[in-house]
Amino acid sequence: xxxxxxxxxxxxxxxxxxxxxxxxxFRTYSLGRxxxxxxxxxxxxxxxxxxxxxxxxxxxxxxxxxGAIIRDKRTGAVxxxxxxxxxxxxxxxxxxxxYGVIHIDSKSKRAIKCDFCGGKPSCVEACPWQVINxxxxxxxxxxxNKRIIEVRSKRVED
Amino acid sequence: xxxxxxxxxIEIILKYSYAGKMLRIDLTNRIVKxxxxxxxxxxxxxxxxxxSAKVLWEELKSKIDPLSPDNKILLMTGxxxxxxxxGSGFWEACFKSPLTNVWxxxxxxxxxxxxxxxxxxxxxxxxxxxxxxxxxxxxxxxADIKSAEGIWGKTVPETEDIIRRELGIPQARVLSIGPxxxxxxxxxxxxxxxERYAGRKGGGAILGSKKVKAVAVHGEGEINIAKxxxxxxxxxxxxESVKESLDSGxxxxxxxxxxxxxCNEMGDLPTKYGETGHWDQxxxxxxxxxxxxxxxxxxxxxxxxxxxxxxxxKEGRFATPRYGGPEYETTCGFSAFMLQxxxxxxxxxxxxxxxxxxxxxxxxxxxxFAMLLYxxxxxxxxxxxxxxxxxxxPDVMIKLIHKIAxxxxxxxxxxxxVRRMSQKIGVDAMDLSLxxxxxxxxxxDPRAGKTQAIxxxxxxxxxxxxxxxxxxxxxxxxxxxxxxxxxxxxxxGIDRFAESPNKAHIAKLVMxxxxxxxxxxxxxxxxxxxxxxDKYAKMLSHATGWDFDGEQLLEVGDRIFNLARAFNIxxxxxxxxxxxxxxxxxxxxxxxxxxxxxxxxxxxxxxxYKIEQWNGEGIPEPEKLIKLxxxxxxxxxxxx
Numbered sequence: 162x163x164x165x166x167x168x169x170x171x172x173x174x175x176x177x178x179x180x181x182x183x184x185x186x187f188r189t190y191s192l193g194r195x196x197x198x199x200x201x202x203x204x205x206x207x208x209x210x211x212x213x214x215x216x217x218x219x220x221x222x223x224x225x226x227x228g229a230i231i232r233d234k235r236t237g238a239v240x241x242x243x244x245x246x247x248x249x250x251x252x253x254x255x256x257x258x259x260y261g262v263i264h265i266d267s268k269s270k271r272a273i274k275c276d277f278c279g280g281k282p283s284c285v286e287a288c289p290w291q292v293i294n295x296x297x298x299x300x301x302x303x304x305x306n307k308r309i310i311e312v313r314s315k316r317v318e319d
Numbered sequence: 320x321x322x323x324x325x326x327x328x329i330e331i332i333l334k335y336s337y338a339g340k341m342l343r344i345d346l347t348n349r350i351v352k353x354x355x356x357x358x359x360x361x362x363x364x365x366x367x368x369x370x371s372a373k374v375l376w377e378e379l380k381s382k383i384d385p386l387s388p389d390n391k392i393l394l395m396t397g398x399x400x401x402x403x404x405x406g407s408g409f410w411e412a413c414f415k416s417p418l419t420n421v422w423x424x425x426x427x428x429x430x431x432x433x434x435x436x437x438x439x440x441x442x443x444x445x446x447x448x449x450x451x452x453x454x455x456x457x458x459x460x461x462a463d464i465k466s467a468e469g470i471w472g473k474t475v476p477e478t479e480d481i482i483r484r485e486l487g488i489p490q491a492r493v494l495s496i497g498p499x500x501x502x503x504x505x506x507x508x509x510x511x512x513x514e515r516y517a518g519r520k521g522g523g524a525i526l527g528s529k530k531v532k533a534v535a536v537h538g539e540g541e542i543n544i545a546k547x548x549x550x551x552x553x554x555x556x557x558x559e560s561v562k563e564s565l566d567s568g569x570x571x572x573x574x575x576x577x578x579x580x581x582c583n584e585m586g587d588l589p590t591k592y593g594e595t596g597h598w599d600q601x602x603x604x605x606x607x608x609x610x611x612x613x614x615x616x617x618x619x620x621x622x623x624x625x626x627x628x629x630x631x632x633k634e635g636r637f638a639t640p641r642y643g644g645p646e647y648e649t650t651c652g653f654s655a656f657m658l659q660x661x662x663x664x665x666x667x668x669x670x671x672x673x674x675x676x677x678x679x680x681x682x683x684x685x686x687x688f689a690m691l692l693y694x695x696x697x698x699x700x701x702x703x704x705x706x707x708x709x710x711x712x713p714d715v716m717i718k719l720i721h722k723i724a725x726x727x728x729x730x731x732x733x734x735x736x737v738r739r740m741s742q743k744i745g746v747d748a749m750d751l752s753l754x755x756x757x758x759x760x761x762x763x764d765p766r767a768g769k770t771q772a773i774x775x776x777x778x779x780x781x782x783x784x785x786x787x788x789x790x791x792x793x794x795x796x797x798x799x800x801x802x803x804x805x806x807x808x809x810x811x812g813i814d815r816f817a818e819s820p821n822k823a824h825i826a827k828l829v830m831x832x833x834x835x836x837x838x839x840x841x842x843x844x845x846x847x848x849x850x851x852x853d854k855y856a857k858m859l860s861h862a863t864g865w866d867f868d869g870e871q872l873l874e875v876g877d878r879i880f881n882l883a884r885a886f887n888i889x890x891x892x893x894x895x896x897x898x899x900x901x902x903x904x905x906x907x908x909x910x911x912x913x914x915x916x917x918x919x920x921x922x923x924x925x926x927x928y929k930i931e932q933w934n935g936e937g938i939p940e941p942e943k944l945i946k947l948x949x950x951x952x953x954x955x956x957x958x959x
Contacts, residue, residue: 173625175618176430180403188547190402192437192490193539267539287403289562289623 162237163295165275165282169210172292174201178211181287185278187268194266196275197284211284211293214239214262214275223257225250230272238277245271332358335545336398336862337366338441342462344455346529347388347447351462356441362865363948365838366397366441368424368786369879371413374444375422376882376952381889385417385521386503386528388448394435394494394534395442397840401433401542401620403554404858405561405850406842408433408620410511416520417505417528418681418736419757421887422779424786425508425522426837428619429515431536434492438538445529454482454533458491459540467532472498474674475510482535495533496523497676499724503527504734506681506759510673514627514643515619518678520758520780521736545864553857557850561623564848569798571626571844574616575647579605582651585795586912587767589760590655591710592691593753593903596764597910598655608650608662614641624844630666637667637713645669645679648784651762652683657690657711664713668720675724684759685733686719688740688752697748704728753900756781756892765903766912768795768815772904772920773826773927776897779883785843787880788833790826791815792847801851802828805869816912818919823926831876838879878947881931881939885952888959894937897924 179195187194201209218239221230229245232238241263247270254263254272263274275282277295285295333339333356343352360373371393383389392414399407410432416423435443439460452467470478479493492512500507500523507523508516526532544550565572579601582588586596608630617627630644645653645665649672653665672679692698693708700707704722706729708715722730732740738757741748753760758781765772768791775782792798794815799807807828808821832852836843839855852869860867867875884892899920906916928935932943944953 170615173616173618173622173627174430175408175622175625176620177403177622180401180621184403184544184547184551187541189541189543191539191541192434194541290618290625 163277163280163297164216164237165213165277165285166294166296167211167213168292168294169208171290172199172208172210173290174199174209175289177287177289178284178293181283185283186273194268194273196273197262212260212262213284213293214260216275217259219257219259220254220263220272220274223253225253230254233276236277236280238275240276241272241274247271332356333361335543335864336402337361338396338436338439338540338542340440340460342440342443342457344443344445344462344464345447346445346449346453346464346531349449349464351464353460361398363875364879364882365859365875366400367395367411367426367838367840368413368834368883369838369875370442371395371411371424372422372879372882372886375413375415376886379415382891383415385415385420386524388446388529390415390525390528391444391446392522392525392529393442393444395840396432396436397838398859398863399839399841401436402544402862403621404841405557405623406619406621406845408622409840409842410435410517411837411840412509412517412522414522414525415890416758416780417503417524418521418738419781421756421781421890421892422883423520423522424780424837424883425517425519426785426840426843427509427511427515427517428622428842429492429512430620431492431494431511431515432840433620434538435536436542437540438536439540443534445526445531448528449530452530452532454535455531456486456535458537460538470532471501474498475676476513476674478533479513482533486535486537488537491535491537493533493535495676496526496531497674497724499676499734500524500527501532502724502726502734504677504723504726505736505739506678506734507676508678510676514673516673516678519680519783523676544862546861550858550861553854553861557854557858558623560850560854561845561848565624570848571624574626574628576605576608576628576645576650578647579650581796582647582763583655584911585767586907586910587764587791587795588651588655589762589764590909591658592656592687592751593760593764595907595909596767596912597907598658599909600658600660601654604650604654604660604662608644608666612644612662612666617643619842622842626844632663632666635663637663639667639670642670643673648762649679649683652680652687653716656683656762657687657716659711659713659716661713664716668716671717671720671724675720677720677724680761681736681759682720682723684753685723685737685740686716688737689719689729689733691751692744692748695747695751697744702729702732750901753902754782755899756896758782760900760903761785763789763791764907764912765791765899766907766915766917767791768793769818769917769923770794770822770826770829772899772917773823773923774830776899776920776924777927778830779880779887786833786837787830787876788843788846790829793825793829798847799849800829800832800846801849801854802832805852805873816915818917818923820923820926823923823930826927827930828873831873831880834876834879835872838875874947878949881944881947882949882952884933884937884939885944885949885956888938888956892937894924894935897937
């Protein structure tokens with residue numbers, strides 16, 4: 162099973178992941194219709210990095226509509242289906258999300274969230290800096306983690 | 320597909336890749352108006368400088384004072400801004416410049432431009448002048464004028480923070496001026512996102528004269544693409560050539576400061592106020608910066624290169640908080656140009672200019688000019704508030720930046736720019752000053768590549784390395800810019816010191832190409848890496864649904880360049896104003912350009928005029944303008 166992993170230290174804040182996400186799903190460029198968000202600390206000294214869905218499934222647990230949010234067995238992604246209906250709920254999914262990466266799309270009037278683009282995430286392709294990686298959980302993650310630990314411990318030493 | 324931006328019921332003419340609406344703000348009467356983006360202009364002049372040139376040509380009376388309410392400033396995006404195209408995070412400011420009294424344009428990256436388009440506007444036209452300090456808040460297809468009473472006088476980062484807090488929208492992007500713009504320093508810049516600058520030609524002074532402290536934007540609108548499938552293919556193709564180029568060491572993966580050593584080697588590092596193009600005291604400057612002070616790279620919206628360099632100096636005399644660090648021009652200006660050896664003062668100076676809202680090029684230029692005048696005895700301690708202004712003194716440099724930004728004492732006359740200052744001091748100072756049309760020289764040396772001499776002389780904005788383009792990149796550094804299919808000779812085969820008529824042809828081609836970037840409003844650094852007019856044309860065609868090829872796109876460049884030229888002719892610009900300053904045509908004294916001056920400039924200029932179809936005085940011939948579909952401009956040119 163693969164998962165999206167973020168090496169925030171490499172992020173340059175170009176926001177390509179966001180707009181490519183919106184284009185992949187809606188054929189339009191909009192920062193309001195993306196499924197991940199680049200957060201930039203509003204300080205000149207601040208850092209930046211993408212906040213992505215971890216596919217934890219809390220939205221699925223919270224959703225009162227049967228079959229509106231399901232887990233894709235193949236990719237492991239938690240998906241919003243066409244059964245999603247705003248008249249049947251009070252947006253429990255949005256409230257349940259710990260990262261703020263599920264929200265109601267104003268045009269389609271449905272919840273939208275990361276679906277791994279069916280196994281070929283466009284944010285990963287869009288990122289020139291290898292900040293977002295689509296990796297098998299396990300060994301590669303620890304490799305990824307090692308770099309982060311190195312960078313951060315160096316910072317502590319400084 | 321329906322309207323381009325969410326929430327509008329009215330029909331929008333330009334549906335694809337444009338937002339379709341412009342914002343016109345009359346500051347005198349506090350009237351906010353929305354108007355359609357004009358298709359007749361967009362189709363032949365695109366956006367950015369092209370659209371602005373037409374608007375300012377039609378709406379500005381000639382010979383107005385740039386700092387009066389009669390002047391207008393356009394903050395523009397273009398058809399590719401905010402799309403996924405490489406380098407699509409740009410915006411462009413166009414106005415009549417308070418430094419040169421002619422056409423002024425300045426391009427800038429960041430996130431502000433795309434956000435303006437997502438807010439539903441292709442551009443903002445600011446006219447008139449407010450009595451009280453104000454800022455503009457444009458969001459989701461609407462706009463308000465708000466009071467800026469409490470932020471007047473604040474620095475750029477303070478302004479941004481306060482406005483975002485006041486609006487309660489942390490994602491809002493803010494364009495602002497610092498104290499330098501408020502005090503009408505003639506080369507004050509316009510900042511966005513803390514550290515990105517439309518720095519040159521005094522846009523900040525224009526906003527200051529209009530009492531506009533900031534323009535905040537936010538929106539979640541959409542930018543639609545006419546032919547998504549073809550667009551995606553064209554985009555991929557463009558991206559691949561960018562990546563290929565970056566992998567082979569092209570582009571600005573090292574930041575522009577990374578070209579410092581190379582410029583020095585080529586004699587392209589203006590030193591001691593342009594006396595020469597090489598200095599042997601700064602060999603380890605770039606290495607030092609990289610090793611000790613660089614924190615990370617930062618990219619603008621949609622960028623593949625990330626040339627931004629965040630830097631920090633932890634302690635010492637020049638301690639500087641973490642902030643966008645110096646790029647090449649800033650570094651050269653505050654080091655070799657004024658014979659200052661260390662990187663620390665450069666980082667500090669860059670930071671101070673950024674928070675005060677000063678153009679780093681003109682600021683460092685003015686300080687170096689003061690050092691030269693002091694050496695020659697043309698100014699003394701009497702004029703300089705008792706300061707001893709020796710070459711390369713970092714403490715004096717820092718003091719002068721404060722003085723210029725606030726226009727205190729000696730800083731007041733420095734803040735007037737090099738032309739006005741030298742005119743006040745006298746003919747000796749005028750002979751030493753480096754400017755064309757009143758714009759201070761930036762830090763590329765035309766002796767190192769002679770096409771640059773033509774570009775400096777004939778650029779509509781004055782002595783600028785970026786509008787239309789840094790042409791010496793071709794002959795000096797061997798970049799072909801993807802222009803070989805359009806008649807560019809093989810760059811490595813060009814003798815960079817030759818002053819043949821052929822140089823005018825090269826200059827013309829590269830300049831037209833450079834102009835396009837400012838009309839598409841896209842980062843020019845992506846032009847350095849072989850994208851070429853064809854790839855841009857493809858992206859433009861698929862995004863808008865219009866039909867453009869590379870040749871036609873170059874013609875758009877030609878059209879815009881000549882329209883801005885006509886604007887300048889109306890302001891009184893003639894051949895004499897295309898002359899180069901004396902000091903820069905004299906032979907350089909050190910480095911690889913040693914003994915090489917510029918001797919044949921007038922002949923190259925003759926050839927350039929011939930290619931442009933300009934008459935002996937530099938006025939575009941009516942036939943040429945008619946061919947470029949600028950009939951009304953042609954009529955006006957006959958009367959000149």
